[in-house]
């Protein structure tokens with residue numbers, strides 16, 4: 001059991017695009033995922049992305065209910081609904097700074113759980129939606145210091161393209 005060091009801005013890994021975990025590599029990540037969970041509990045954040053602990057992989061974790069921590073590997077937001085809202089956000093990698101970020105309130109996110117099973121999550125609470133979007137931003141090298149322009153570059157990859165990325169992962173898994 002380990003508590004990992006949080007990478008602080010502007011370390012380059014926070015500005016890079018993380019790499020997808022191959023389905024046959026999920027087994028190998030179990031210890032790392034446990035360490036991520038311990039780190040989140042220790043630091044008291046709402047979510048954590050692998051690049052924040054110096055691992056360039058598409059793994060995020062977030063608090064789902066009060067005590068549960070959900071793991072999402074290769075997460076993709078496949079749909080959004082309704083109006084966007086602005087909320088004040090902080091980040092473990094950027095201490096003492098809070099910024100208003102406009103995000104979707106209602107999202108559907110798909111990916112794989114820590115056992116490598118496909119999962120689809122529709123968060124009931126807005127805060128969970130925001131945290132998931134914040135953590136996925138980290139996988140794309142985006143932080144709360146970036147403006148909407150950079151964030152939108154990745155938003156365009158929703159819908160068809162996002163779904164294709166997800167499907168290609170599934171095909172890989174079952175081939």
Ligand SMILES: [Zn+2]
Pocket residue numbers: 090091092093134138
């Ligand atoms: Zn963050």
